Amino acid sequence: MYQCKDIVDEVNNYIDGELPLGKRVGLFFHLLICSCCRNYLQQIRSTLSIITVSKPKEDDNTDTKLLAEKLHGIYKSHQH
Amino acid sequence: MNFFSKLTSKNEQKLIQRLINGDQQAFEQVVSEYQNIMISVARAIVGEAFADEVVQDAWISAIKALPKFEGRSSLKTWLLHIVSNGAKSRVRRENRHSSLDEGWQAISSDKFDNTGHRYDDVLPWEEATPEALLANDQLQMVIEESFQQLPAQQRAALSLYDMEGIEMKEICNILDVSASNVRVLLHRARTTLHQSIEKYQDNK
Ligand SMILES: [Zn+2]
Numbered sequence: 001m002y003q004c005k006d007i008v009d010e011v012n013n014y015i016d017g018e019l020p021l022g023k024r025v026g027l028f029f030h031l032l033i034c035s036c037c038r039n040y041l042q043q044i045r046s047t048l049s050i051i052t053v054s055k056p057k058e059d060d061n062t063d064t065k066l067l068a069e070k071l072h073g074i075y076k077s078h079q080h
Numbered sequence: 081m082n083f084f085s086k087l088t089s090k091n092e093q094k095l096i097q098r099l100i101n102g103d104q105q106a107f108e109q110v111v112s113e114y115q116n117i118m119i120s121v122a123r124a125i126v127g128e129a130f131a132d133e134v135v136q137d138a139w140i141s142a143i144k145a146l147p148k149f150e151g152r153s154s155l156k157t158w159l160l161h162i163v164s165n166g167a168k169s170r171v172r173r174e175n176r177h178s179s180l181d182e183g184w185q186a187i188s189s190d191k192f193d194n195t196g197h198r199y200d201d202v203l204p205w206e207e208a209t210p211e212a213l214l215a216n217d218q219l220q221m222v223i224e225e226s227f228q229q230l231p232a233q234q235r236a237a238l239s240l241y242d243m244e245g246i247e248m249k250e251i252c253n254i255l256d257v258s259a260s261n262v263r264v265l266l267h268r269a270r271t272t273l274h275q276s277i278e279k280y281q282d283n284k
Binding site: 074 | 112189197203204211223265
């Protein structure tokens with residue numbers, strides 16, 4: 001029998017469809033009887049869609065315009 | 081998962097042609113689009129200290145190789161492989177190792193009784209679209225902050241898989257990590273972000 005802790009450990013593999021069938025079915029049956037874990041699954045799914053929309057980025061102060069200019073210069077001189 | 085373009089699209093072919101022709105705006109567009117994810121990959125492999133240098137070198141190799149770009153992968157994947165290769169050879173020179181377990185604490189087992197069941201109730205989050213939730217700047221800040229505190233490998237795995245939609249096989253190649261370890265990184269990153277959002281929801 002699978003338990004709440006197993007849901008916490010496997011929730012991401014469950015969402016991504018990365019589990020063998022037996023385990024997937026086992027977790028599914030736990031979800032049927034446990035509203036806490038259903039809510040947890042819903043929260044993780046929401047987390048994923050929030051991340052995808054929010055798109056947090058690396059902290060990087062590179063001036064991309066300046067870098068592009070520099071690369072463009074190198075490219076031009078490389079061509080001749 | 082992969083509904084993002086795998087092959088070079090018409091638009092991308094045009095963009096690449098503009099790059100090859102030396103169109104400065106095309107350079108700006110590509111650099112501003114891919115600099116951040118390239119930094120992410122470099123930091124994951126070689127660490128903060130050498131990442132900037134590795135990415136700069138990768139850009140220079142890329143523009144020199146540009147006329148030979150064959151479009152067998154997307155421009156993004158091509159760039160990520162270039163930065164990954166540069167970072168890997170830098171790692172070999174620096175003899176640096178990164179640990180998967182950096183900065184990870186599993187959900188504490190005192191949340192469960194001795195049969196593995198939860199002590200506390202988990203309540204559903206309000207059903208709002210992510211767009212509506214993120215209209216609140218505070219949540220956006222919570223996510224940014226929590227993301228930036230993740231170890232570099234977790235940030236890279238999350239960015240490549242969940243935000244950039246890169247295939248698992250490619251991610252393993254790019255980050256030089258096995259698929260099961262990428263899954264571990266994803267699990268940890270998502271769990272940590274979930275906890276930050278949960279804390280924010282509770283304190284609202
Ligand atoms: Zn449960």
